[in-house]
Amino acid sequence: MIENINIRKNTFFKNVLTLITGAAVAQALNIIIAPILSRLYDPHAFGVFAVYTSIVSICVVVVGLKYELAIVLPKRQEDAANVLCLSIIVNVFMTLLSTIILLLFKDNLKIWFHIQGLNQFIWWVPISILFFGICDGFNYWSTRQKSFKRLSVSQVFRSISVAVIQLGGGISKIGAVGLIAGQAIGNMVATVALGKQIWKDDRQVLKSSFNFNKIKDLARTYKEFPKYSALQALVNSISQNAISFILAAYFSPTTVGYYALSLRLLQLPINLIGESVRQVFYPKAAELYNEGGDLRKYFIKSTLFLGVIIAIPTLLIFLFGPPLFSLVLGKQWIEAGIYARWMMLWLFFVFITRPTVVLFQILKLQKAFLLIETIGFVIKTLLLLMISKIWNNAPLSILVYSISNVLFYIASLIFILQKTKKI
Template sequence: MKKSVTRLKKSKFIRNIAILMSGTAIGQGMMVAAAPILSRIYDPTDFGVLGLFTALVSIISVIACWRYELAIVLPKEDEDAANVLALACLIVLFMTGITAILVLLGRSWIAEQLGSSELGSYLWWLPISILGAGLYQALNYWSTRRKKFKQLSISRIFRSFGTVGVQLPVGLMKVGASGLVGGQVAGQAIATVVLGYQTWRNEKSFIYKAISKTKIKKIFIENNEFPIYGSPQALLNSISQNIPLFMLAYFFTPEIVGLYTLAHRLLSVPLGLISQSFKQVIYQKISETYNKEGHVYEVVLKATVGLAAVGFIPMLIITFAGPKIFSLILGEEWYFSGVYSQWLIIWMFLGFINTPTFVTAQVFKLQSFILVYEIFLIIFRSAAFIVTGLYFDSVASIAVYSVIGTTFNIVLIVTVLFYLRNYQQLNR
């Protein structure tokens, strides 16, 4: 037993997760501590506007780098990775410009289609959010490759400080959703500046010397499976994840969107505390193991089982006591957030334990398979929401959505593990 504990203490893998989790824990802890206050100074409609704005940011930001950020971790040489980083940053600037043009031309139409006229005034902040999120993603994976987990941890703390530091005081001024959306934008911007400063301060000479126009062009072509397959897959996945917000806004009311938004936001905190940190470290670990040994089946299987063990008890608690917990902490008007959470937690739990298999698919360049997977997932989820939205209530819509997500996650985990086992047997 003592030897096992000693090995854990000495494990770089565990230590890297702990470093990332410490920053995430502090940041997420602030979000949780602020939730009972925010739920009383903002109403569900305000959270509905935040949910729609955040959904738009999420959908666009996942393709802000055309998925080249994932390729930063893969090259054997750091010089090649630096050129991937430069390529990703250039693409982010291009995507920011495209977003600004779309907002300029279609701001009112977008808000109208989403059933929230108030949202239109906040869409001017969308290009800024895309710029911050895109650059952060690129710097995030560069830091992961270089094992700079401490600076990633620091940036996450600053993001939460920035978000809560704006949302709380502005909320007390009773100006509606401005505080929530403004805090979200400010938090992302601060995190990007902090991570960017640390990266530039420590590695500017190496990055500057490594960058070459010729290498950037070569990398752009050699890794074209990321924009060709990875971007559509990520876009579909993001749309699929955010379908409830758009469908609830279309079929029901902004208030229901707000109830869903807060439920999803709070459930993401404990699961995200581990999964975000774990994803960064496991992606680096799997890439490194694959480059050295070529076999990662055991690593992925153990990681999946470990995450399942960690998340099982929290899932049971929310499943049986969600409404009581939400009403007690947030107030009686948030009762249905707890009802939604009972269904959401099942899907989110499977998404949580799906982390190792999903990042493994990126390492083994299975983007075409994941793209097909996402196409079928979004078709099933969209059809389910349309039917339940027309004939049933919001609870039924979220329940069916979650069950479909759960089923597809199980299929993905089993399929990838089966592929890895066969790959290992054939390449012994």
């Protein structure tokens, strides 16, 4: 089946290549500055940044109640435009709610995760949540429009802004705040850049389509997204970020820093290609499903394509992770390479199951995905807590967590393969 993949003749792979080409500039910048940041900031600063990022990540997945996923689905442009408006309205409301929650629990966060100076950066959280959420809506609208070039441009703006601010913060010796401000402001820049381009290209359809009564109707039409997809995404995000909180609680922010920088570097190329594939796969798969096309064949080809791409990098990190990290980042980061060796096994399956996760949405299997996600979350979290408490061994905790993630993604892949047989 792999030999049937002809990149030059296949629109899917042309669009993926368009996204990768633009996004590569952004990710290359992140990779270039990583060895500099690892010398400007110590593992403790990266650990604090990881806790902050985990808080934001958990909030972001529900800030729009996943209505942004529905932007791609309507047959009529008018309905899609109103779903975008719905997503933005919900984002604003949920950001205000999260700000209130932060006010109530900020003192507890400082105690739980042993973080000094929490008040210096905690107010970046609602800012990040708001712009991340709106940017997600803009991304899905652009995906629907097949405007992949402007998605790449926004990524370049984000990466340049993040790099400049984080480097400046490191040179100024302001600690974790430099990393946090860089991420938050970088995403603001990307959101504004993408929003301006959307307004320029699609202003007429957005203005002519806006109808508040229609927005309310569409909120009911796509109620499965907040009802199941948002809960599933929340469980998934808590599950993926629980390790940062547990490592901080049982070990130290420094340990979290080793884990966080490993994850950051491994995810750069994975997100570069994987997100590009998702953005192209989603609208094409939805179209095949609506028109009765061969969705299963398209799904299998896409998954195999991703497996071929990621196989060699996975093997290299598994075999040579510690010396590679020590060489590139500095000797103080060799433990991060040990973590990376085990994490790469898990991230291999994260990468190849991008199409799997999309099909849960398209096939309206949100309830099933929520159940699978919840069971996986409970098992992974209990194992992580048990290993961390009993053995007090951070590398062992990460190994167990990675293997449990591998089993979860394999189960999800098998489930979707079975479901696509019935289409």
